[in-house]
Each structure stands twice: as C-alpha cells, then as structure tokens.
Amino acid sequence: MSLTSQICKVFESIIRDGMVRHLESNMLIQDSQHGFRKRRSCLTNLLTFLDKVSGCLDSGENMDVVFLDFAKAFDKVPYKRLELKLKSHGITGKLLIWITDWLNNRRQRVCVNGSKSIWQAVLSGVPQGSVLGPILFLIYINDLDCGITNWILKFADDTKIFGTSCDIHQRRKLQDDLNALFHWSTEWQMLFNVDKCKVMHFGKHNAHYDYTLNNKPLVKVTEERDLGIVISGDLKVSQQCSQAYSKASKLLGVLNRSIVYKSKDIMLKLYKSLVRPHLEYCTAAWSPHYVKDKELLERIQRRFTRMIPELKGLSYSDRLNALKLWTLEERRIRADLIEVYKMLNGLSDVSFCSMFTLDLSKRTRGHSYKLIKSRFNTVLRQHFFSDRVIKFWNSLEDSTVSAPSLNCFKQRLGQQRHLLQMGLP
Numbered sequence: 082m083s084l085t086s087q088i089c090k091v092f093e094s095i096i097r098d099g100m101v102r103h104l105e106s107n108m109l110i111q112d113s114q115h116g117f118r119k120r121r122s123c124l125t126n127l128l129t130f131l132d133k134v135s136g137c138l139d140s141g142e143n144m145d146v147v148f149l150d151f152a153k154a155f156d157k158v159p160y161k162r163l164e165l166k167l168k169s170h171g172i173t174g175k176l177l178i179w180i181t182d183w184l185n186n187r188r189q190r191v192c193v194n195g196s197k198s199i200w201q202a203v204l205s206g207v208p209q210g211s212v213l214g215p216i217l218f219l220i221y222i223n224d225l226d227c228g229i230t231n232w233i234l235k236f237a238d239d240t241k242i243f244g245t246s247c248d249i250h251q252r253r254k255l256q257d258d259l260n261a262l263f264h265w266s267t268e269w270q271m272l273f274n275v276d277k278c279k280v281m282h283f284g285k286h287n288a289h290y291d292y293t294l295n296n297k298p299l300v301k302v303t304e305e306r307d308l309g310i311v312i313s314g315d316l317k318v319s320q321q322c323s324q325a326y327s328k329a330s331k332l333l334g335v336l337n338r339s340i341v342y343k344s345k346d347i348m349l350k351l352y353k354s355l356v357r358p359h360l361e362y363c364t365a366a367w368s369p370h371y372v373k374d375k376e377l378l379e380r381i382q383r384r385f386t387r388m389i390p391e392l393k394g395l396s397y398s399d400r401l402n403a404l405k406l407w408t409l410e411e412r413r414i415r416a417d418l419i420e421v422y423k424m425l426n427g428l429s430d431v432s433f434c435s436m437f438t439l440d441l442s443k444r445t446r447g448h449s450y451k452l453i454k455s456r457f458n459t460v461l462r463q464h465f466f467s468d469r470v471i472k473f474w475n476s477l478e479d480s481t482v483s484a485p486s487l488n489c490f491k492q493r494l495g496q497q498r499h500l501l502q503m504g505l506p
Contacts, residue, residue: 093212096179100172100216109170110219112430113226116237117215120430123308124420126236127366128431128466130243130307133232134283135316137245139462143284145255146243147292148305149262150277154238155214156206158221159270160184163207166221183213225265229258236308246282252290263295281305281314310367316461318367322374329359329381337388345389349404352385364413365420370464378409407498414501415494417470422482422490425450436467448479473501 104110110118115126137144151157160181167177187203207214207221218237226233231244231254242262246252266272273294280299282289292299303314311321333356340348360378369375386392386400401408407415423429424436440451452471457463474482481497484490 090212096176097213097216099176103171104216104220107171109223111223111226111235113233114219114223114235116235116239117219118430120428123236123310124363124365125429125431126234127308127310127363128420128436130234130241131316131366131465132436132467133243135459135462135465138283138316139457139459141458143246143282143287144243145246145252145287145290145292146241146281146283147255147259147299148279148281148307149240149242150274151238151240151266152272152274154222154271155209155218157271158207158218159205162269163217163221166223167217170220170223172220180213180217184208221269222271225262228261231255231258233258239308241307246284246287246290252288252292256290256292259292259294275299279305281312283314283316308363310363318369319371319374321367322369322377325360325362326377326381329356330384332356332359333381333385333388343389345391345404348385348389349406356381356385360409361412361416364416365466368413368417368464368466368469370469375410382406382409411498411501414470414473417466418474418477418494419487419491420466421470421474422484422487425482426487428487437471447475448477448482450482451475 105119115121115123115129134144134146163184164177164181167173167180172180184207187208188200189203190200191198207217215237222235222238225235225240229242231242233240233242242255242258244251244255244258246255263273275294275297278294278299279302280292281302289301304320305312311318311324313320333352336348336351336355340351360381369378382401383397386397386404386406389400389404392400392403395403420429421437424431424433438453438455440453452474454468454471457468462468477494477497481490481493484493
C-alpha cells in the first residue's frame with residue numbers, strides 16, 4: 082500500500098488527469114476495459130456481459146465463458162516493459178522520465194504489532210493505493226485482447242473471455258484465443274494463476290468442451306463470483322439473493338445488538354449506509370423475478386422497520402411511509418430506470434442502441450423516447466434488464482424522461498412513484 086502525503090497525491094492527480102485526457106481523446110484504451118474509467122463501472126461490465134450471454138441463449142446458442150485470474154497482477158508489472166507500453170501510447174519526454182523516476186528506487190517494509198521488518202527494494206509493480214497506479218496498470222494490460230476473436234471484458238485485472246460454442250470450430254477458436262492470451266502473459270511477465278482460472282458452460286446442449294491454459298485443463302464450474310455478483314450456469318439469481326440477504330442480515334444483527342437508543346433518524350442513516358447497499362449492489366444486472374427471492378430480500382427491510390420502537394404496531398406500508406422509504410422492489414425498478422436514462426444521455430458507455438430500440442412512430446400519447454419491446458424465446462430474456470424495464474420506462478411522463486440532468490431525473494422519478502407501483506404485478 083502506498084502511503085504518501087496529500088501534496089504528492091494532488092500532484093499525481095494532475096499527472097493522471099492529463100494522461101487520461103490524452104488516452105480517452107485519442108481512444109487508445111480498449112473498449113473492453115471497464116475499470117477506473119469514467120462512465121464505466123462493474124455494472125456496465127456485467128450488463129454488457131449478461132446481455133451477450135442471455136441473448137445467445139435466447140437464440141438457442143450455447144456459450145462458454147472463461148474467467149481468468151492473474152497472479153498478483155498489480156505487483157508483477159515490470160518497469161522496463163511498462164516504459165515500452167507508455168511510449169507506445171504516446172507518453173514520452175519529461176513526463177515519461179518523471180513516471181520512471183517515480184516508480185524506481187522504491188522501498189517497502191512490513192509492520193506487525195509495532196515490530197518492523199528491514200527495508201526491501203521494490204523491483205516491480207505499480208504502487209497500490211496511489212492515484213497514478215491504476216491508470217499505469219490499464220496501459221500495461223491494454224493490448225491483452227489484441228488479436229482476440231471472441232468477446233473479452235476487463236475490469237482492471239478481472240478478465241473474462243467468452244464466445245458461442247455451437248460447434249467444434251467455435252470451440253477451437255476460443256481455445257486459440259486462450260493460447261494467445263497465455264502467450265501474451267509470458268511475453269509480458271504477467272502470468273495467470275491457472276489453478277484459479279475457471280470455465281462455465283451455458284446452454285442446454287452444451288458439449289462441455291475441455292479448455293486448457295498452458296496445457297493444463299481448466300476447472301469447470303456451475304457458479305462463479307464475478308465483480309461481486311454470483312453468476313450461475315442457468316443465469317438464475319437465487320444464489321445471489323441468498324448471499325445478499327446473508328450479508329445484510331448479519332449487519333442488521335450487529336446494528337440491533339450495538340445500538341441501544343434506536344431513534345428513527347439514527348437507525349435510518351445506519352441502515353441506508355451499511356445494510357441496504359448489500360441488497361442493491363448492481364441490481365440492474367441481477368434483479369430477481371421469482372416471488373420467493375423478492376420476499377427474501379424484502380424481509381431485511383421489514384425486519385429493520387420493526388427494530389424502531391416508535392413504529393411497532395404499525396403495518397409494513399405505514400412503517401415505510403413514516404420512514405419515507407420505498408420497497409426494495411420499487412428501488413430496483415428506480416435503479417433500472419436511472420440506468421436507462423444514463424445510457425440515453427451518454428452518461429454511461431453502454432451503448433443505448435445495443436440494448437434498446439426507440440419507437441420512431443408518431444404517437445399522440447406518451448413521451449418521445451418510448452421503447453419497442455422485442456420478442457423473446459425464453460423467460461430468462463424476458464426478465465433481463467433490457468426487456469423488463471421497458472414497460473416502466475414507457476409509462477413515465479415526458480417531463481421526466483426529458484429531464485436536463487440526472488439529479489433532476491431522480492427527483493421527478495420520486496414524484497411519479499405511483500406509476501412504478503401500477504406496473505408491479
């Protein structure tokens with residue numbers, strides 16, 4: 082971990098902002114990278130990935146996904162090779178000299194219970210905890226997907242490669258891509274931890290092909306945690322709901338045992354900051370549609386509202402009104418609508434046209450950004466973000482979808498809560 086003074090971090094921020102402007106204006110960073118970039122996040126990565134997977138399954142195709150794991154990626158970046166990458170991205174002159182000097186001659190030591198080890202020279206790796214470190218790492222692995230024929234997505238070092246696998250030709254193409262990735266990792270000294278690289282097969286008639294990396298067979302899994310979300314082989318979200326419930330329930334128990342004076346204001350702030358985020362993390366990518374999963378998550382909020390002494394004896398809806406809270410299902414719909422607004426207005430780098438189709442026919446009712454609901458062959462696709470959000474989006478008023486800013490959209494959305502409730506089953 083890099084511990085530096087505030088003035089050093091401010092100077093790093095100035096250098097980083099200049100580098101980012103250069104990289105983004107010249108479109109030098111690959112579109113596959115979603116980490117440490119504006120208008121991109123874990124959610125944009127997951128939505129892009131799940132849109133491809135669910136779309137292929139809805140078309141009756143099979144898909145294979147390989148989750149790759151680098152071995153201590155941030156600590157393994159070699160300085161000389163990083164310098165070559167910086168030059169290839171147009172970062173030269175005094176700036177390159179400054180970055181080189183900033184990386185070299187670093188030392189580190191370990192402190193445990195007040196006992197300190199001797200200082201050791203740091204010979205590789207971008208400083209973790211620094212401002213400049215993340216962008217240097219993105220530059221280093223930027224050409225990882227050059228020459229890859231299948232889809233690849235990255236969030237910093239978290240990488241997955243996936244493609245259709247309906248015949249042996251497609252499966253061999255994916256294996257060729259894995260071989261190319263391994264060749265890149267050895268050439269640039271950024272090795273994979275093959276034992277932790279896993280493959281997941283999607284599709285009812287998937288052949289479960291045996292993929293290898295460095296001639297070692299990859300472990301086949303039916304469930305994998307990706308960017309904090311549990312991805313299952315059938316794309317059902319019950320396991321993700323269970324894990325979110327478990328984490329939120331434990332934290333709620335801690336609050337109940339730790340807080341003696343459970344006033345409404347104090348408990349509400351603690352719930353919103355510590356408990357509810359576990360129930361709402363990237364919900365646009367995994368919003369449940371089974372009643373049992375919805376009720377499991379809602380159970381947390383019901384339990385929380387009962388913890389406040391002054392609200393005991395009231396019904397759940399009355400408790401929510403007293404706390405000015407929405408149900409969790411309403412908040413998930415709100416999160417979906419916010420994501421659509423961001424895509425429509427360029428606040429998210431997920432392509433709006435790849436997810437939705439605008440209804441260009443002239444209508445006298447409704448707003449001018451209505452969406453066309455596509456046909457689907459599976460229930461899975463029906464409940465994916467790009468389909469389930471359409472009826473709620475189309476029901477909004479024109480003043481809401483035409484809001485001049487995201488904050489204004491959120492405010493007007495709050496005033497139309499009754500429209501969201503009308504769309505609920």
